[in-house]
Amino acid sequence: MSTDTAARNADPAIRPFHVDMADEAIVDLRRRIAAWRPPEREPVDDQSQGVQLATLRDLANYWATEYDWRRCEATLNALPQFTTEIDGLDIQFIHVKSRQSGALPVIVSHGWPGSIIEQLEIIDPLTNPTGHGGSASDAFDVVIPSLPGYGFSGKPAVTGWGPDRIARAWAVLMQRLGYTRYVAQGGDWGTAICAAMARQAPEGLAGIHVNFAQMVPPGVLGHIRNGDPAPADLSDAEKRAYDQVAFATYHRGYGVIQGTRPQTIGYSLADTPVGLAAWLLDHDAITYEHLARLFAGHPYGAITRDGWLDNTSLYWLTNTATSAARLYWQQAVTGQNFYAAADVSLPAAVTVFPDEYVQAPRSWTEKSYHNLIYFNHAERGGHFAAWEQPQLLSEELRAAFRTLR
């Protein structure tokens, strides 16, 4: 179906949404976890062969016996949720309006292996800043959609749903919500969506904030593609980013598998919850260490065992891990490196979190985001910035967007 046809036939209604998974689905999940057939323990004492058996056992035991999905449902259903059809796809989103007048609307995009669960704890600090050490003038209206193929949004039945198409859908969404001036925020895939929105420059979009910068200069990309060592004329910070990007592009197994064979891994992700849980844990080395410790009883900022399992259960119960993986394939077929400079001229703000798997150097970031209105190194936090450090990220957004109000 062409976009024109989809646009003509689309139902612009915004319908209330609430989550209500069938009992049988939850019983089935627990049954599958209980019937888990574990492999032998890894012959190493660290994560060098992947997710460790002890960690997954702790996760599986908790998931099958103590974890309660209905609590997550209640949390979600206490929030205003909606769906609307855009470009042939049902898009589900949370929409919380601030009580403050003059609130700036922000659309926040999650990534992989995340979901709207990541952003739940920033809703109140953003919409109700005075309740969280901020000022009324920094209030936001918050829109948090599930990406196409993720969570409660529909699964695309055609190829093409990359960041550009998602960005166009987000602009339609904000327009449909009646917003004439708004901003966009994201990390992981969310950063690509924000960059695409900025390049498309839909009416109303005033600027973007990203907690992951896409910033590798065009002249450097070729070296990465060739597998060259970092060029000698790069600064130390640039060399570090170069190595991190090269690794992330070519040496992460899940990235390459999802980028080339999402359907093949998809059978694992749809049929075994413990297999799915392991796959989602293994995003990057630093995050894995924190999550492994989380299941050994240590805190990970505001991320809890229940919260992580809310996210994992969401992938499982909606059976969206395969459709989610296809986003990597969609990016890969363009032949473009995800980390390439975003080439954004709209006002852009960047926060670099210290445990992010690519540390964006300011020098490259300034060349990628031509109108960089804000650049800051947060003092703590990693890849799941909003989830782990909701207060800190909220403060970043307030500071970043203050000049755009």
Next chain:
Amino acid sequence: MPVTTENSAGATAIRPFTIPEVPEAELKALRERIAATRWPSRELVADRSQGVQLATIQELARYWTTDYSWRKCEAKLNALPQFKTEIDGVDIHFIHVKSPHSDALPLIITHGWPGSIIELLGVIGPLTDPAAHGGSAGDAFDLVLPSLPGFGFSAEPAEVGWDPGRIARAWAELMHRLGYVRYVAQGGDLGAFVCDEMARQAPAGLLGIHLNLLKAALVGPAPAEPTEAERAALAAIAVMQTSGYGYFLEQATRPQTIGYALLDSPVALAAWMLDHDTDSYCKISRAFTGGQPSGNLTRDHVLDNITLYWLTGTGTSAARSYWEGGQAAARAAGQAPAEVTLPVGFTTFPGEIFRAPRSWVEKLYPHVIYFGEADRGGHFAAWEEPQLFSEEIRAGFRPLR
């Protein structure tokens, strides 16, 4: 160093082995798991470019639960002389078939991933009894078919370090224990890496090797004016490096992560194993959906292999072989490997990941005594074309008798 145990004399002896009859309850549980498979949505493309196609794997699952029988495979294996012996701390399973002909040349063939000894059953007859299979008695072999550590009925190593070099040493020890003072070795896929190491170690008794996969895709810089064969090989390798190396990378870096699915979901395991390379995927897919198997790569044989991985729970340990290979390659980087002076035979099969040009084989192995170019068969050459494969092996090793 071999691990000695109290019962070391017993463990390191050559012990006859029969596969224990798998309890019917276990086979039933497997069928129930397959039947309870929760499927993802269909791929968004009309071809295999997003991976194993839903129609293919669903038809495989249907056949697996309704028409397939493990018992036939069990019986087939147990009709063969099987043994176990503990080498370097790992119990190694192997099939050992002696030729009825005297002066048979002992030959150890090593399978790869996602294969097993199942791949090689069809060559036992042609290699050990050539006269009964269109060949001559003078080309007979005694055949030793081990399961790699962590595969099939061999034990899983509990420690790291079982790289191709260590496996090669274990294989030399195996042939020594069997009393062979002159023998040859053959391998494809991971088996080719093991044979390459055997040739570099040059244990007493090893006369030469034959390979059907070239370990180093290219030795030295790319040729300035590639021949047509070199161009074709480079193009095929580029395809693999762009879209075909996902499984390789995941298993080389995170075998434990993918391993959980490989042990918990039969369909996940089957899909993962089907997607080794496009040629074999398409052939296997056709066997299940179009009804026409390619040579001996029948539905039953494919499921014999997958079921073996499932019943032995070796999906994860088999994946680890890539991790070990990756670690070994990292350790060896920048160092010149030991030269191969032993005779090397090589056969290219048209469906292999890339068709190695003779020029490349000769760069890697100074003493090439045989170079064959088969006109049928792919990555699982022995499995798919046992007769043709056997003829290549006979020709490859004839100069060494």
